[in-house]
Amino acid sequence: MAILEVKNVNYTYHTRYHTVEALKEVSGTFIRGKLYALVGKSGSGKSTLLSLMAGLMLPESGEVLFEGTPTSRMDLDKYRLYHAAVIYQSFRLFPLLTVSENITYPMELRGFRGEKARALAAELVEKVNLPAGALDRFPDMLSGGEQQRVGIARAMSMNSGLLLADEPTGNLDTENGDRLVSILLDLAHNDDYCVIVATHDLELAARADKVLRISDGMLGDG
Numbered sequence: 001m002a003i004l005e006v007k008n009v010n011y012t013y014h015t016r017y018h019t020v021e022a023l024k025e026v027s028g029t030f031i032r033g034k035l036y037a038l039v040g041k042s043g044s045g046k047s048t049l050l051s052l053m054a055g056l057m058l059p060e061s062g063e064v065l066f067e068g069t070p071t072s073r074m075d076l077d078k079y080r081l082y083h084a085a086v087i088y089q090s091f092r093l094f095p096l097l098t099v100s101e102n103i104t105y106p107m108e109l110r111g112f113r114g115e116k117a118r119a120l121a122a123e124l125v126e127k128v129n130l131p132a133g134a135l136d137r138f139p140d141m142l143s144g145g146e147q148q149r150v151g152i153a154r155a156m157s158m159n160s161g162l163l164l165a166d167e168p169t170g171n172l173d174t175e176n177g178d179r180l181v182s183i184l185l186d187l188a189h190n191d192d193y194c195v196i197v198a199t200h201d202l203e204l205a206a207r208a209d210k211v212l213r214i215s216d217g218m219l220g221d222g
């Protein structure tokens with residue numbers, strides 16, 4: 001079964017000054033085991049679609065279904081905490097928490113704490129190719145590429161099988177970007193994750209299993 005399905009989704013932003021039809025009748029099916037790249041010009045609707053997938057907002061019409069259940073029928077706070085793992089271009093790590101605490105904090109919100117949580121954090125840090133010594137460091141003692149990998153480790157601690165990423169290589173140099181894509185591919189192919197990435201990075205898109213292009217709020221094959 002598809003882990004995520006988008007069905008005839010429309011989304012319009014209404015501001016005081018204008019109305020923007022950001023997504024128009026967007027449909028797509030996303031399965032585990034694949035890395036999807038969402039590409040398209042600036043303003044085409046990529047981040048809007050990811051926000052709907054992540055449960056940050058609901059479609060105006062149409063549905064986003066996670067394992068068959070529409071997000072409109074879920075408690076969105078729970079959906080975000082347990083199912084929709086997100087990483088951002090700007091990393092968004094907690095600056096005053098160590099790497100280990102950054103990863104265990106959301107685990108604690110899910111009721112998973114103590115030595116077990118720390119052991120899982122250590123495992124995940126290894127999985128994203130960070131040295132074990134990184135666990136006790138603060139984010140600003142790491143490079144951008146390393147911080148982004150902490151973001152992935154934190155997202156993976158949810159073990160939900162779905163990872164959404166908005167421009168994850170946007171702040172990285174080529175080498176760290178390549179390494180990040182390899183980790184995302186590994187997650188899809190070896191851990192059976194569904195990874196969906198909005199990106200301007202053509203090298204990332206070239207390595208994806210499937211490229212979807214958004215143009216003026218409409219989705220088509222890349």
Ligand SMILES: Nc1ncnc2c1ncn2[C@@H]1O[C@H](COP(=O)(O)OP(=O)(O)OP(=O)(O)O)[C@@H](O)[C@H]1O
Pocket residue numbers: 013014015020021022040041042043044045046047048049
């Ligand atoms: N909060 C908002 N209020 C009003 N309009 C918005 C808002 N967020 C996005 N938009 C508009 O919706 C459209 C789609 O924006 P979106 O951020 O989804 O594009 P994008 O493909 O992610 O662009 P980029 O590549 O620059 O990140 C754009 O026209 C944008 O100006």
Ligand SMILES: [Mg+2]
Pocket residue numbers: 046047048166198
């Ligand atoms: Mg965007």
